[in-house]
Amino acid sequence: MSKDVPERAERSSGPAVSEAVSVAVAELVEDLREGLLALAVGAGLQVMTALMEQEVAAVCGPRGKHDPQRSATRHGHGGGSVTLGGRRVPVTRPRMRATDGSGELPVPAYELFSRTEVLGRMAMERMLAGLSTHRYPVGLEPVGTRTEQAAVSTSKSAVSRRFVAATETALAQLLAADLSQLDLVGLMIDGVHFGEHCCVVALGIDGTKHP
Numbered sequence: 001m002s003k004d005v006p007e008r009a010e011r012s013s014g015p016a017v018s019e020a021v022s023v024a025v026a027e028l029v030e031d032l033r034e035g036l037l038a039l040a041v042g043a044g045l046q047v048m049t050a051l052m053e054q055e056v057a058a059v060c061g062p063r064g065k066h067d068p069q070r071s072a073t074r075h076g077h078g079g080g081s082v083t084l085g086g087r088r089v090p091v092t093r094p095r096m097r098a099t100d101g102s103g104e105l106p107v108p109a110y111e112l113f114s115r116t117e118v119l120g121r122m123a124m125e126r127m128l129a130g131l132s133t134h135r136y137p138v139g140l141e142p143v144g145t146r147t148e149q150a151a152v153s154t155s156k157s158a159v160s161r162r163f164v165a166a167t168e169t170a171l172a173q174l175l176a177a178d179l180s181q182l183d184l185v186g187l188m189i190d191g192v193h194f195g196e197h198c199c200v201v202a203l204g205i206d207g208t209k210h211p
Helices: 004-011 025-033 036-060 108-113 117-128 145-150 156-175
Strands: 072-084 087-098 186-194 197-205
Touching: 036 072, 036 087, 036 108, 036 145, 072 108, 087 145, 117 156
Parallel strands: none
Antiparallel strands: 072 087, 186 197
């Protein structure tokens, strides 16, 4: 077995970062007219694509060159989506399959950029700040017309589902918190009515406040 195989496995454990990545400037002209942020988004999406291709090359070897020691082979491209500024943006992602027949292997960069946790966090922050689900898109960062038109997951129902899921997770973490190490000197309890429901909040004080 060649010595570079462990290095490939190590490189594939996280997003590959190259010292230099080329972008197609001609494709960014439209974004440039919309301002610096739209230009940065367009360039960032190109860089992300380059990173994914580099990771595949690190595992599968150079394109068109047979490598008997490779652990995976290229498997074309497929549709996917990544999180960008509170939206889901469709992208084309490279795919690869293990040479031992165990199935498709993940591309770390795509796994990282496609995470949805940030969507729930952003939805909860905006709802708590008083922005309604109907007006959620108004609070999003501008990313350029081309990216905006392709984006999804900004509908009222999608935002509402993410808000409910995020608040359920936050509440579960709060209720599961270990309070045995607290040495409280004061305890404040109050209730707030929301429609037919009453939300009871307890605040413990030991020099700092613990909800």
